[in-house]
Amino acid sequence: MIGYILRRFGAAALVLFAISVLVFLIFFATPGVDPAARIAGKNADPATLEQVRASFGFDRPLPVQYLMMMKHLFVTHDLTSFVNRGTLVIPQIVEAIPVTLSLVVGAAVIWMVLGVAMGTLAGAMRGTLIDPLVMLLGVFGVSLPVYWLGEVVNLLTQKQLHDSVFSWVPPLGYAPLSQGVGQWALHLLLPWLTLALLYAGIYARLLRGELAGALNEDYVRTARAKGLSERRVLLRHALRCSLIPIVSLFGLDFGALVGGAALLTEVVFGLPGVGKLTYQALQNLDLPVIMGTVLYAAFFVVLANAVVDVVYARLDPRVRRA
Amino acid sequence: MTSAADKARTAAAGRAAGPSAGPWRRALARLRRNRSAVIAAAGLLLIVLACVLAPVYAGAVARTDPFTSNASGTAIVDGQRVPVLAQSTEGLGLGVTPIGPTWDPGSYLLGADNQGRDVMARLLYGGRNSLLIGLSSALLCCAIATVLGVVAGYFGGWIDAVLSRFFDVVWAFPVYLLAICLSVVLLTSGLHLGPIHIDAGSLALPVVIIALIYVPYVARPLRGQVMALRDKEFLHAAVGLGASDLRIMRREVLPNVLPTVVVFLPLMTALNMLTESALSFLSVGVQSPDASWGTIINDGLALLYTRPAITLAAGLCVGLTAVALNVLGDGVRDALDPNARLRGGA
Amino acid sequence: MPEPLLEVRDLRIRFGRFTAVDGLSFALGPGEVLGVVGESGSGKSVSMLAVLGLIRTPGAHVSGNIVFRGRELLGLKDAEMRSVRGREIAMIFQDPMTALTPVYTVGWQIAEQIRAHEKVSARAARDRAVRLLDEVGIPSPERRVDAYPHEFSGGMRQRAVIAMALSCNPALLIADEPTTALDVTTQAQILDLMRRLRADHGSAIVMITHDMGVVSEIADEVLVMYGGRAVERGARRQVFHTPRHPYTWGLLDSVPRVRGPRARRLPAIPGAPGAAERGCPFADRCAHRFAPCDEAPPLTPTGDPGHLDACWLPEDRRRTR
Numbered sequence: 001m002i003g004y005i006l007r008r009f010g011a012a013a014l015v016l017f018a019i020s021v022l023v024f025l026i027f028f029a030t031p032g033v034d035p036a037a038r039i040a041g042k043n044a045d046p047a048t049l050e051q052v053r054a055s056f057g058f059d060r061p062l063p064v065q066y067l068m069m070m071k072h073l074f075v076t077h078d079l080t081s082f083v084n085r086g087t088l089v090i091p092q093i094v095e096a097i098p099v100t101l102s103l104v105v106g107a108a109v110i111w112m113v114l115g116v117a118m119g120t121l122a123g124a125m126r127g128t129l130i131d132p133l134v135m136l137l138g139v140f141g142v143s144l145p146v147y148w149l150g151e152v153v154n155l156l157t158q159k160q161l162h163d164s165v166f167s168w169v170p171p172l173g174y175a176p177l178s179q180g181v182g183q184w185a186l187h188l189l190l191p192w193l194t195l196a197l198l199y200a201g202i203y204a205r206l207l208r209g210e211l212a213g214a215l216n217e218d219y220v221r222t223a224r225a226k227g228l229s230e231r232r233v234l235l236r237h238a239l240r241c242s243l244i245p246i247v248s249l250f251g252l253d254f255g256a257l258v259g260g261a262a263l264l265t266e267v268v269f270g271l272p273g274v275g276k277l278t279y280q281a282l283q284n285l286d287l288p289v290i291m292g293t294v295l296y297a298a299f300f301v302v303l304a305n306a307v308v309d310v311v312y313a314r315l316d317p318r319v320r321r322a
Numbered sequence: 323m324t325s326a327a328d329k330a331r332t333a334a335a336g337r338a339a340g341p342s343a344g345p346w347r348r349a350l351a352r353l354r355r356n357r358s359a360v361i362a363a364a365g366l367l368l369i370v371l372a373c374v375l376a377p378v379y380a381g382a383v384a385r386t387d388p389f390t391s392n393a394s395g396t397a398i399v400d401g402q403r404v405p406v407l408a409q410s411t412e413g414l415g416l417g418v419t420p421i422g423p424t425w426d427p428g429s430y431l432l433g434a435d436n437q438g439r440d441v442m443a444r445l446l447y448g449g450r451n452s453l454l455i456g457l458s459s460a461l462l463c464c465a466i467a468t469v470l471g472v473v474a475g476y477f478g479g480w481i482d483a484v485l486s487r488f489f490d491v492v493w494a495f496p497v498y499l500l501a502i503c504l505s506v507v508l509l510t511s512g513l514h515l516g517p518i519h520i521d522a523g524s525l526a527l528p529v530v531i532i533a534l535i536y537v538p539y540v541a542r543p544l545r546g547q548v549m550a551l552r553d554k555e556f557l558h559a560a561v562g563l564g565a566s567d568l569r570i571m572r573r574e575v576l577p578n579v580l581p582t583v584v585v586f587l588p589l590m591t592a593l594n595m596l597t598e599s600a601l602s603f604l605s606v607g608v609q610s611p612d613a614s615w616g617t618i619i620n621d622g623l624a625l626l627y628t629r630p631a632i633t634l635a636a637g638l639c640v641g642l643t644a645v646a647l648n649v650l651g652d653g654v655r656d657a658l659d660p661n662a663r664l665r666g667g668a
Numbered sequence: 669m670p671e672p673l674l675e676v677r678d679l680r681i682r683f684g685r686f687t688a689v690d691g692l693s694f695a696l697g698p699g700e701v702l703g704v705v706g707e708s709g710s711g712k713s714v715s716m717l718a719v720l721g722l723i724r725t726p727g728a729h730v731s732g733n734i735v736f737r738g739r740e741l742l743g744l745k746d747a748e749m750r751s752v753r754g755r756e757i758a759m760i761f762q763d764p765m766t767a768l769t770p771v772y773t774v775g776w777q778i779a780e781q782i783r784a785h786e787k788v789s790a791r792a793a794r795d796r797a798v799r800l801l802d803e804v805g806i807p808s809p810e811r812r813v814d815a816y817p818h819e820f821s822g823g824m825r826q827r828a829v830i831a832m833a834l835s836c837n838p839a840l841l842i843a844d845e846p847t848t849a850l851d852v853t854t855q856a857q858i859l860d861l862m863r864r865l866r867a868d869h870g871s872a873i874v875m876i877t878h879d880m881g882v883v884s885e886i887a888d889e890v891l892v893m894y895g896g897r898a899v900e901r902g903a904r905r906q907v908f909h910t911p912r913h914p915y916t917w918g919l920l921d922s923v924p925r926v927r928g929p930r931a932r933r934l935p936a937i938p939g940a941p942g943a944a945e946r947g948c949p950f951a952d953r954c955a956h957r958f959a960p961c962d963e964a965p966p967l968t969p970t971g972d973p974g975h976l977d978a979c980w981l982p983e984d985r986r987r988t989r
Binding site for chain 1: 487492495496502510511599603604616633640644647648
C-alpha cells in the first residue's frame with residue numbers, strides 16, 4: 001500500500017510538471033504575437049514591454065524562460081500583473097483559495113451524499129416512480145449549464161420570491177469563516193446546492209446503472225444464499241462494489257469542478273474565489289493572473305486525483321498490486 | 323471493473339465485426355422503436371430548422387438587423403410607439419432598460435437587449451452558431467481522436483506510449499482551464515500554424531479549441547477497443563494475407579470502432595455546445611458582434627432582475643438542445659454499442 | 669425410507685407465460701446425495717433456487733410444496749427463510765471466479781456467514797474460517813484467510829466457497845454445477861473433497877449437473893430432468909444399468925464408455941433443447957415417438973422399487989444397457 005501511494009504521488013508530480021510545461025508552451029511558444037505583448041496586455045507602452053522582456057527573460061532560451069516563470073510562480077511569488085499595474089498575482093490567489101475550497105468541498109460532499117442516496121434508492125426500487133425521476137435528473141445534470149441554473153436560482157431567491165419564501169437568503173457574496181460558521185454556510189448554501197444538484201443527478205444515474213449490474217452478479221446471489229438480509233446484501237455487497245467506479249470518476253470530476261463549473265458558479269454567485277479572479281482577468285486579458293490561477297488550480301486538481309486514487313485503492317484490493 | 327468492461331467491449335466488437343450494412347440497419351430499427359429517442363430527434367430537428375430559418379425571421383417577420391445596435395429604435399406596444407431603450411428608472415438612474423417581451427412576433431417578441439437588438443432574432447442567429455460550433459467541433463474532435471486512438475491502439479509500442487502519456491496529461495487537466503489558456507492566447511493573436519491561418523475573431527477558433535481539449539475523452543476508449551481487436555483472428559488473418567498496416571486499419575479496424583464513434587457524436591455535440599456556451603459566457607468564446615446562446619446569457623446577466631427573459635430564453639435553448647442530444651445519444655448507444663462510455667459515463 | 673429431509677411435491681414455476689418447472693416431485697433423505705441431471709434450460713437450477721426462495725424475478729410464480737424437516741418452506745416470511753438459508757441449507761454456484769465479492773477477504777466472507785446465523789465474536793468466527801479453509805485443503809490457511817478472492821486460483825476459490833457453505837454445518841448442501849468451470853484435475857479434487865466432507869459432516873447433497881460422469885461418481889439417487897419435468901428417477905444403479913427413458917439413453921450414450929465396445933463417434937441427441945408445446949416434452953427430439961406421446965406421460969413406478977420414469981413406450985421397445 002505504501003509503495004502504491006508513493007508511486008501514485010510520483011506520477012502526480014510528473015503530470016504536474018507536464019501540465020506546467022504545456023501551459024508554459026501555450027502562453028510563451030504559440031506562434032503569432034510577441035509573448036511580451038500578450039503578457040503586458042492591450043496597448044502597453046514600450047517601457048512596460050521592455051520590463052516584461054527582462055522579467056521573463058524572453059531573450060533567453062525556452063528552458064530558461066520556463067525556469068524563470070516557475071520561480072516567479074512558486075519560489076519568489078513575485079509574478080506581477082501588468083494590466084493592473086504592479087499588483088502581485090500570487091497573494092491574490094492565496095487569498096481566493098479558501099473561498100473556492102469552501103465552495104467545491106461543500107458541494108462535493110452534498111453531491112456525493114445526495115448522488116449515492118438517490119442512486120441506491122433508484123437501484124433498489126427499480127420499477128417505482130423514483131427510478132425515472134433519478135434518470136431524468138441525470139439527463140438534466142449533463143445538459144443544463146450550471147451558470148445558467150445559478151442565474152435562475154438568483155432570479156428566484158434574490159428577486160421574484162425574495163419577499164416571500166426566500167427572505168432568509170443573504171445577498172450574493174461570501175462570508176469568511178471568521179464571521180461564524182452559520183453565516184459562512186448560509187452564504188454558500190445556494191451555490192453548493194446549485195452545483196451539487198446537477199452532479200448528484202449524474203452520479204445517481206451512474207450508480208443506478210452500476211447497482212443494477214451488480215445486483216445481477218453471482219456474488220450477490222451467493223450473499224443471498226448465505227442468509228444475509230436484503231439490506232445487507234444491497235449495502236455491504238452490491239453498493240460497496242458499485243461505488244468503486246463511482247469513486248474513480250469522482251476524482252476526475254472533482255478536478256473538473258475546481259477548474260470548470262466552480263469557476264462559473266463563483267462568477268454567478270459573486271464569490272471572490274479563484275474562479276472569479278480568473279473571470280476578471282479574462283475580461284481584460286490579464287495573462288499573468290490567468291497563468292497563475294490555472295497552474296494553482298491544476299495543482300489542486302492533480303493532488304485531488306492522486307488522493308482519490310489512493311482512496312480507490314483502499315476500496316478495491318485488485319488495483320493495489322497493479 | 324476493467325476486465326469486465328474489456329470483455330464486454332470485445333464482445334461488442336465481435337458483434338459489429340464485418341463492414342456489412344446489416345448491423346447498422348438493425349441498429350436504426352432499434353433506434354426507431356425507442357420512443358424517447360425519436361421524440362428527442364424530432365425536437366432537435368425543430369430547433370435546427372428554426373435556427374436555419376433565422377434570416378427569414380429577421381428579414382421577413384421581425385424586419386430587424388440583430389447585429390447592429392439600435393439604441394434609438396422604436397417598437398409598437400399596444401398600438402403605441404415606444405422607444406426600445408428607456409433610461410433606467412431603478413437603481414442610480416445609470417444605464418438603460420430595454421423593452422421586455424411584447425409577445426408580438428413582428429416586433430421584439432422577446433424584447434430587446436441593452437443595445438436595442440431584437441432578442442428573438444439574436445437567439446435564432448446565436449443558435450446557428452451554437453449548433454454549428456457544437457457539431458463541427460464534435461466532428462473534428464471525433465476525427466482526430468479516431469485517427470490517434472486507432473494509431474495508438476494498432477501500433478502499440480512507443481507510439482502508443484507517447485500518445486497515451488499525452489492523453490493522460492490532457493485528461494488530468496481540467497478542460498475549462500485548458501480551453502481558457504488556449505482561447506486567451508489565440509484570441510489575442512489568432513492561430514497561425516503552417517498553412518492554417520485563423521483570425522482572432524473567427525468562429526473557427528472556438529471550434530478548434532473545443533475539439534482539441536476533448537480529444538482524449540474520445541481517443542482513450544477507442545484506443546482500448548483497438549487494443550482488444552488486435553488479438554482477434556480476423557486481424558491475424560489480414561496480417562497473414564500480407565495486407566499493409568494502412569489497409570488493415572482502414573478496412574478492418576475502422577469499421578469495428580465506427581459504431582462507438584457514432585455513439586459518441588451526439589453526446590460530444592451536446593458537451594461541446596455546453597462548453598462553447600460556457601466559454602462565450604466567460605467572453606473567451608464567440609466574439610461580439612457574433613452571437614451564440616452563451617453570449618446572450620452573458621448579455622442578459624446584467625439585466626437579470628429587470629429583463630430575465632433574455633437569459634431565461636437563451637439558457638432554455640441550450641438546456642433543451644442538450645437534453646435532446648443526450649437523450650438521442652443514449653438511444654443511439656443502446657441501439658449500437660451499449661458499452662460505449664465517455665469519460666464521466668455520460 | 670425414513671422421514672425425508674427434503675420433500676418437493678408438484679413444484680411449478682412460471683415466468684409470465686413461460687413454464688420453467690412443471691410439476692416436479694422428489695424426496696431426499698438425510699445424508700443422501702441426489703444427482704439432478706439435465707441440459708441447460710431443463711429447470712434443474714431454477715427448481716433448486718426455488719427451494720432456497722431465491723427466485724426474485726418480477727412476474728415469477730412458484731407453487732407446490734417444499735417441505736424441509738417437516739416444515740413448509742414455500743410462502744415462509746423472508747426473515748424466517750433467511751435463517752434457513754446458509755444455516756440449514758447452503759448453496760454453491762457454478763462459477764467460483766465470480767461467486768465471491770471481490771472487495772472482501774475470503775476469511776471475512778466466511779465469518780460474515782457464521783455471524784449472520786450465530787452469536788459469536790469476530791475473533792471466534794475468524795478462527796473457524798481458518799479451520800474451515802484448512803479442512804477444505806487450502807495450504808497455510810492462517811495466511812490465506814486474509815487473501816482476496818482474486819489472489820486465489822479457480823480451484824482454490826471453489827474450495828473457499830465450499831468452506832463457506834459448510835461453515836454453519838448445513839443439513840443440506842445444494843451444489844449447482846460446482847465443477848463445470850474447473851479443469852479436469854481440479855474437478856476430480858473437488859469431487860473428492862465433497863465426498864469426504866459428506867462423510868465428515870453428514871450433510872445431504874443435491875448435485876446439479878449436466879455431466880453423467882459426475883453423477884456416477886457421487887450420487888446415491890439420480891433425477892433426470894427435461895423441459896421442466898422429471899423424466900426418470902431412481903437409485904444410481906438403476907438409472908445407469910437399466911435406464912428407461914429415451915432421454916436418459918441419449919445422455920448415457922454421449923458419455924464414452926470405459927468397458928464394452930467403443931463407439932466410433934459419440935452420438936448426439938438430435939435437435940435443440942427445449943420443451944414441446946404439449947404432450948411429452950421430449951417428443952420433438954425422440955427417435956421412438958409414437959401416437960400416445962401427444963399426451964404428457966406421468967412419472968410412474970416401474971417394476972423395480974424406487975425406479976420411476978415418464979414415458980409411454982411399451983416394455984418390449986425399451987432397451988437395456
